[in-house]
Amino acid sequence: MEKVNVKNLHKYFDKLEVLKGIDLIIEEGEVVCLIGPSGSGKSTFLRCLNQLEETTLGEVIIDGQSLTNKNNNINKLRETIGMVFQQFNLFPHLTAAENIMLAPIQLKRMTKQEAARRAKELLEMVGLSEKYDEYPANLSGGQQQRVAIARALAMNPDIMLFDEPTSALDPEMVGEVLNVMKKLAKDGMTMVVVTHEMGFAREVADRVIFMDEGVIVEQGKPDQVFGNPQNERTQNFLNMVL
């Protein structure tokens, strides 16, 4: 079933066109990894999917609802789209549990007790039960990112966006975050991941998309894109990073 449908997406920052017409359909349960050189527009594209970046032209439809239609309630639509950031962006004045509980309580999806129970479950899932009452400042980068994933999951989203989730981490912490993401993928979560972790993309992705200069240059199964890239730009990029 079709989960995400992006039609002719263009994005300008002032006069600079960073996305030059992107069309993409993502199926439910699909794990899509976006790779490409920096400045290729992959993060911008991801941020257009939940409209943190307003699109200049084109349409983004998730679950049949247009996010680019100004008449739709964007806040309501965002509740079902989880996002994880490169810099974690945990709320520093709240504990790990409070970070997770904030949105479900504020958006009246849960009572305080339910939210606390859910926070406990989610922290367990990411392997951080014992950090329930810790403030973000007392957590390592990897732990913070796992709490951030738990926070994004608290609203029970059916699609998760990851914006270079391991790029700000020390190397020894990358694995713990990727493992949580693998678990999510295995449970059938629809995921769009901007990443430089080629190993992760190769192992977990159902589809790898190579972007450069604001367009999708090449896409396909990981084996296909990594093993036998067709486009010269893809070949050059992979030669540099692999």
Place this chain on the structure above:
Amino acid sequence: MSFFELFQQSLPAFLKGMGVTLQMTFFALLIAIVLGMFVCLLRISNFKILNIIASIYVDIIRGTPLLAQAFFLYFGLTAALGFQISNKNAGIIVLALNAGAYLSEIFRSGINAVNKGQMEAARSLGLTYAKAMSKVILPQAIRIVIPSVMNQFIITLKDTTIISVIGAQELMKAANIIAARTYRSFDVYAMIAILYFIVIFTLTKISEYIERRLSNGKGKR
């Protein structure tokens, strides 16, 4: 008359003056906080006209001396518009308008100092702009601005001395009267300097205590 006898004799007048000083400071700051927040919201809103109105207000207050503002309001405006206002109330209004402008800038800088990613994370969860502001941005911004806000409180307290020129019976005015009567300028002004210092020093210590309480363990950045 010794220093201490003079002090004893003047103390009732000093205390009464200090009472007026503190009262004016308190009400001026109360108004200024609300005004400052309001102007800050205008300043960060997406409406150009509101931005401009807010910045004109801030620029006028910052660009003119408090003394001139006091004269303008108390003598100028009342004469031009033909109404009466007590000098104490005029003082409160001037101090509030003044502190409000500076506080709005302090609040704005506090909000801007919160990482942009915080707003994005909050919005990505589905929180409205207002909810994201009140639950995520402002709690952090408040912590950031407490030292500057406390500083502004103290400045406003000191600025009450300027209000003595429009006749409000605060501590400075009380001292002027006693000094003129006794010809003991050195002693009298030394006395009120000490009184101001005691009050301001105490306030500073209280503000340091609040700062420490807020940053202790809880949500260090």
